[in-house]
Amino acid sequence: MSDIASYPWVSAYPPRMVAEAVRLIGVRETVGAKDDPRIMGWAKEAGIAGYWADSVPWCGLFLAVVARRAGKAVPDKPLWALNWARFGRAAPQPALGDVLVFRRPSGGHVGLYVAEDATAFHVLGGNQGDRVCILRIAKARLHAMRRPLYRAEPASVRPYRMGTTTAALSTNEA
Helix, strand or coil: CCCCHHHHHHCCCCCCCHHHCCCCCCCCCCCCCCCCCCHHHHHHHCCCCCCCCCCCEEEEEEHHHHHHHHHCCCCCCCCHHHHHHCCCEECCCCCCCCEEEECCCCCCEEEEEEEECCCEEEEEEEEEEEECCEEEEHHHHEEEECCCCCCCCCCCCCCCCCCCCCCEEEECCC
């Protein structure tokens, strides 16, 4: 898991969804039967009834609250990561703030692009090791790349390439 300081461009005029997501870095899911009140509050804020964090992966919930706070439309059934493949518009190449949708054995995962290296995307997301953080996810797992709709696209919405890293690849984000 990477530290936000490794991505200095994220704090210099980021797209609004990225700025909202960065504010949530470090939120952790409560271990055990007790649900984290912050995450439960996100469900209420996003208008998702009947949600409880211990039984439903919350990467889609994280993105729904980030998108709503940024004034963006949220796809139907946002808890299901693969539904984010209908968010915004198709992106021609990955760029800061794009929504990246990944396949995994038990379904999908969704998060925001902050950078990439030769083999992986660096993804800011929720429910990544039970917390909000940045992880490396193999490019081969990418299912969809979606750009938020902007009135005027921020200049910071562009690819950010990083050099070789020894950070591990995530294999299961739940």
